[in-house]
Amino acid sequence: MVDTTEAMAALQRLTALLGRRHDDWRAFKIPSDRALLVSFINPHAVRMTIDRPGYVADLAEMDVLLPDGNLLASSASRQLGRVIVRESFDGNSMAPEVFAFCRTHALKIALVGGVHGVAERAAGVFATEFDAEVVYARSGFFTGEGEVQACYDRLRALNVDVVICGMGAPHQERFLLGLKDSGWKGLGFTCGGYLDQALDGGVKYYPEWVNRLNLRAPYRLCREPGRLWRRYLVEYLPFVVADLRLRLARGPALPGAEP
Template sequence: MIRLDLIGQYSPAMLETNKAFSFINFASIGSFFQHPPDAIAYFCDGMLMSSFMSKVTGRTIDRVSFDFTSIAGPVFSDAEKQGKRVYIVGATQNELELFICKLHARYPRLPIAGYHNGYFDAPQLSAIQADIRLGRANVLIVGLGAGLQERFALSALNAGFTGVAFTCGGFIRQEAMANGVYYPEAINRLHLRAFYRMYREPHTIRRYAIDYPKNFLQLAAMILRHKVAINITAP
């Protein structure tokens, strides 16, 4: 049986933990089915997943995403207030540098322990992990895509990283290339984020049109057959 640990909502206390947190929706859960990682707790990324899991478990599980419509702002703000050193991995070098500039402008007192783009091979992995430790990072933000980013976060913990890790999907690239923030306020308020992303990034249409219904049916079947144990866990 596969165990799925869910977190209902974000808490600033998470920044004091030595854990990895990720985000699951009806697209990314496909990689979870294939390679269920140990020792990762998941937020429900998207209203469909949060609504579904709330009904299945009988508990209120919020929609929590790593973007500026959800917990990205609180994570960076809390890290800035607490003097936590942040290390960021993901996107191309140009996108990453644009993102770091935006981050400095928005959180001028946020300590940046270091950063590395998301294009590296296996021999470079140990060097990046060493850089994370040498930079005395307390918060690790990883945007490498579903599956790979979870494995990277766990490998960092196993290699001696003593802080907290959050995955972030395409957040770094999206914010780097956006004028202002990625999602306009009206789009966020009307809960049209998925449609807006399909408009901005047409390659995601397949994800919403095909992967979402397919993975929904697979997850529902696995729950009915008791092949998935869902655990609501505290931070």
């Protein structure tokens, strides 16, 4: 059963994070004196905010936080009284731009995510499609903290400029934050299931007509019903309830968000 008050509070906390002023990752210069981390949230983040203490704190440490999906972007825009644009790390949104940025600036890329072999195969796809220089690729599963630290050491030793991490929330955010804490000073992105998507449906997972008509969620559900039915029909429920209550309240729920 959904606690409506708790769900509304969670959605408003997430909206405040989406509404912060943030740096433009496209202006990031390498070498840099600090890392810059970019992550994305979808409506499931409301459920995770309720269930996982510390998740919002991890999101707050991301330098750039963006809404993955029109439902969340629309809700945030209405609450904040200004337009919040949907951006996702996929082939129909930000991924081609990130790889083009890396190619233009001759940046070295690492992929971390998926089960064994996924990141390595995705590296081949990205090299072919985007002329990406992927110098390191490994799965997102680690046997312990020592293996995670060894991965951090390897990424720093290779002077990797950009890390794309697809481990699922909250693990991918924690991985990038740990990498930043280890002294790495590059550009990091979370990408959710994009590495698997790139292997399954190509770098552009969604046909153009699906993307144009904003039918990405139904399309994914049709393609991956076994994995996604619970997410869309159960895990998104707290967001749906909270957003509906805020709609009924009429007018922005938040006056805005300060940096």
